[in-house]
Amino acid sequence: MSRGAAGTDLGARAAGGAAWVAGVPQRLNLWLFTEVPLARIGLLRIAVFAFVVVDVLKLHTSGHFHGAADPVWYEPLVVGELLGIPAATPLLVELLKWGSVAFALAAMSGRFPRTLGWATAICWSWYQYVAFAYGKVDHDRADFLVALFLLPTVGLAHLSDRRRSEAAGFALRAVQLAAIATYFLSAIAKIRFGGWDWVNSATMVRAVVRRGTPLSEWMLDVPFLLHAAQWGLFSAELASPLIFFLSERWRRRMVAAWYLFHVATYAGITIAFWPHLVMMLAFLPLEQYRDRGVERWRRWRVSPGASRSSPG
């Protein structure tokens, strides 16, 4: 190749590179506002609000008991100091608990999506504040606020509305980003608080000693298993943002792998990051699953046991 031709080639490459860089904001814009069917938002909202009801009544009740604790144990968080939030009282925790339940149930109807959605968001996040302002913060609940506050911004989203919406796409993308940030930033926290040696420490042994179940206690006798699990978890967390670069098929496999990890964690140390499990639904085409389920149900209704398709 002549020098002139090489120069032209390099010039063309540089121009191509510059064009690629210049196109980044546009691609980022397209990616952040990728249109999705409004029905998907409608379904995700039902899951989110149903979770709020179950969470407040059954899963995370320490906020309620803090109403009975002496105010001497109250330790305001930064947001509480900024907003001047006082210590909890029995009346306040009842209002927040039943406010969360009532607004979430009403929001599940899909009506007044902004008013009811944000009312639920405020009640639930204040209730979480009460739970966390007494000395212990659970680290799995911050990302759920993104879902609660951003899903209402989509407005009306009928369960059969197949129009594709940028606002819906943005809300889903934000929920996905928050969910994956949880994994990635918890790897960062391990480096910050546990040091690079976290992977070689006995953190999981400690977890099993403190909260083990018959399904995990046998692992204390096979210590290399928990040691290897620490390496696996840490690597998976650091690599978690790659999910945004995968094909759709592999993205869903990765979501399934994370769900399996959470099932194993629950079996082993009875800890589940419940709100986060709901957030991960944002990666899935919920309206397609719903349609498939309905289709199967109809076929089964027409002729139970047969696999032939029905006209419906």
Place this chain on the structure above:
Amino acid sequence: MSSGTTAPPTGSPGRGPGPSSRPGPSPRPGPSSGIDPSPHRVRLRRRGRAWRAALVCLLTVGYVSGSLVGDDHWWPLGPWRMFSTSTSPNAAVTVSALQVQVAGDPAWVDTGLNPPNVGLNRAEVEGRQNQILADPAMLATLAEAHARLDPDDEPWTGVRLVRRSTVLENRVPTGETRERVVAEWTADGGGVVVQQ
């Protein structure tokens, strides 16, 4: 508050029932580029895109700085530090427990260190150990909270905080456990630090 969407006044192409399943007239394209003539798409106006993009930037800065320099008090922007600390393979794993006394019985009996029993959970009490050592009479508030939560139970006249350790050797529990009382409060004697 407006979300900045431009919802075309049309139906959906969907098959399901509902108000949005009827086909409608196409909306007129607006003067700005934010409106799409397709009845199947709902696009955002420029302003709607701008505040959303700004919010993502703001949240990113908040969460990343919370993870790098923040602490639990920054919630909901604090670091995601569940199980982030290191435990030495040859150390002891320590758990706090609560013991109580009732009137007329000198025996100390184990009781749950959990919200339904005392209004607080184990980690919350463990996190305040220094405060409890400075003011062991603080344990009396646990007896008061228990009386509020379980008024039918016999009132506690003494509360003490115990630490139990399981010794590890090369990641395996040796079977050896140690127990020591940290602080104690009794209705007669008040609060005392038992051992530091």
